[in-house]
Amino acid sequence: MENLVLVGLSNVLTFTNISLILGGTLLGLFVGAMPGLSATMALALLLPLTFSMDPATGLSMLAALYVGASYGGSIAAILLRTPGTPSAAATVLDGYPLSQQGQAGRALGISLFASFIGGTLSGIALLTAAPLLGVLVLEFGPIELFAIAVLGITIIGTLSQGSIVSGLLSGTLGLLVSTVGMDLVTGTPRMTFGILNLFSGVEFTVALIGLFSIPQALVLIENAHGTQKLASKITDKLIPSLRELRRLMPNILRSSGIGIVTGLIPGTGGDTASWFAYNEARRFAHDKSRFGKGDIAGVAAPEAANNAVVGGALIPTIALGIPGSSSTAILLGALMVQGILPGPNLLTDYGDVTYTLIWAVIFANIGLLLVGLMFTRLCVSVTRVPDSFVACAIITLCVIGSFAINNSLFEVGLMLGFGLFGYWMKKSDISPAPMVIGLILGPVMETSYQQSMLIGQGNLGIFLTSPIAVVLLCIAVLSVLQATPFFRWLRGAMRGRGQVE
Template sequence: MDTSIVMTGLTNVFTFYNIAAILGGTLLGIFVGAMPGLSATMALALLLPLTFSMDTATGLSMLASLYVGASYGGSIAAILLRTPGTPSAAATVLDGFPMSQQGQAGKALGISLFASFIGGSISGFALLLAAPLLGSIVVEFGPIELFAIAVLGITIIGSLAQGSVVNGLFSGMIGLLVSTVGMDLTTGTPRMAFDNINLFSGISFTVALIGLFSIPQALSLVENSNAPAKVASRITDRLIPKWGELKALMPNILRSSGIGVIVGLIPGTGGDTASWFAYNEAKRFAKDKSRFGNGDPAGVAAPESANNAVVGGALIPTIALGIPGSSATAILLGALMVQGILPGPNLLIDYGDVTYTLIWAVVFANLGLLVVGLMFTKASVMVTRIPDGFIACAIIALCIIGAYAINNSLFEVGLMLGFGLFGYWLSKAGVSPAPMVIGLILGPVMENSFQQSMLIGGGEYSIFLSSPIAVVLLGIAVLSILQATPFFRWVLAPFRRRSQMA
């Protein structure tokens, strides 16, 4: 990859407006993460319409920093309220809250902040170093390989989603179906538009995104609004940890950061998986395991460095293959689509400057996290006292404004509310909406690459077996489904028993 493109991305981020966007996005992310019941994905979905009028670099910088800030902000409620602000902060509760009960809330938050900064920085530079290698690989990808990637993305996300494999694939297939609404790009005929001119151009990705991720959370907050309010622990000690304490935690932080990057590489996993994995490893390597669960600083540093390291790791498959590593990175891909940039392996080749702008934004967002976190962590405690009912009303109002602002259409507001109710039903049924979002993103890529492949192969399906890369990717897609089925687990059961006996 040409180094000039790398420097172009750095120049795009290193401007007054974009640095201000990074600091503002980080602050907003910390506040959102500190509010129990909210998530980084919901905040990204709500703010996506704001990027329509922004420069591409500014919009990406703000969204990336919000993602990073929310990953840390979830630990504030976890430590002070014993309620994780985000799912990835669930493991932080185990030792973070006992530390706050012992009068060490500031120390726990400081360790969480510095661990998040180190973990996020490591993942950001890993992403920066991996990008040139990825760029040299993706030049081998054509329509056949693109179709295989799209199939792999749907199956992996579906099989790793919460609940059963069938539920995950069902959600992904709905997303693929919704992505076909509108004019056929090849024949020019409308599909599933029901003679409604508003559907001829298809369903806006942003409208579906806002509805699926924001409305269900608002309704859940309304359901829990009558629950007794929790009182946050007070911060009476210093926030910045001593150098000796950080030095002792550094091996744990570095190991957990590596775990976070590796887990982030696997599409469909997230910060919550990495946090528990890192916490278990920290406990396994500890000399005194009895301290875990009773206020051990290592029990805070491990999950927090891991969940922030997931950010950069999840962006590697997102940038290289166009397969979102998580629902949050799916929204970042949506931000690129809003700017007319289609996701896929050609992203690094055709839009190298935009890609490196996003990478540098992640790197600088972690530096902004340290600065903003030191300044506003104590102030962010105030947001934990906001009533759930008020937050829910604010979310719904922002959803309506955001959906209307896309095309100034009340029809899309109604469409957004419809997706919101459908997403709420999915959550109650135990079906994750994340595969549905991935289906919406990968649907056009799958359809276009399939049609192009069939033209290349003269209508023969055997064309997909002519590419070794496509064969490997499709084989992995099949295995990703089989490994989660009861039959496959039954076949492997004897081998697992033998390994356990050995």
């Protein structure tokens, strides 16, 4: 295991990978600074670029983009009062008032350093947890893998935005789409409708680009004639003093811990962690009245938690093949493009690639600090880019990326079809993330189920012979039941009874 850690480190410490990490961080910074765009959308658009790359190189670039966009969202939040990414919403509360007071540089500097500390700590936690997880996953076989896939679907469905029904419906649709193509056992075509292009199944990247990028472009076109964006100017210094950092350090460390733990729970994400950390920062503050009026602690807390989620979300992604967020789902998609099937075998069969990804996250945070100090002031101009121009650029990249997958116009049409469906989902307040998880976990679930049936000679009781599978399936059942109206009523009744007593 120690050898794999060193192999991963040596893979990252090459000129090509370091250059791509810095480039990915800078690109993520610009994407995050553009209001309305997200790390998930950028990752989906850039995924086709990794086809010709070495798996370790492609993952390093995507991980750096993820890290950069997580911080970049605070730029628009502080300067425009418009979160660049959903996870930067909590930063608006105190970041924008600080910029109105002529302290935009101070707010962005604290945001940058808090993001760096939170992201680095989460990367170290990921690196520390990986060897322990590597020993655990050796116990996983087809039976356990099926239970993991079921757990992934139920958790993502119940923790997605909107109701449990819409979340599970989205996940089920993903599972259904993942079955299109030739049956893995019988070789029979399924739901191909006689179209030869579908015999190999629906290309994951095509669905990903369509679901996440096209809807965002259409929303930007809708809002293109809105109010003109006027960004605050940075007139003060960007680098905070050591005294100020020392004073904020307990808050940053606490928020980083919150981000790591929140990231461990599949389906949550940076927005949940940011609000949680902001609330805790306010609770521990001596003067709570300053929050919402320009308290620098209200900037440090959500930004540290936001970037700490990156490493935390990668822990279940690497250990179990369950994406901790929609962004980590795309990182798993990058592995699938390279012929690496997500699951516990990532730490054993593909340990070199996995540890390269872990080291890339750590070095991306170091790159974030360096790139952020040099280019944050430049990013102010990015916030003024017209929405219509951004939308046209996104649609163009979507068409080029989907065509480049198989040099097929059919893939472009399929991508646009997924895009229109994703737009309908967005308008109906149905998250596309569970559908993406269904696309990823579908092949894993089907393969492991068929293997389990062969082991158990067609007896479903085989899933009860593994203690690990029983525990995982029980958690899956509970995760569905706890979100039902009955359980919510039961919790409310028990809470009311406790208050009466």
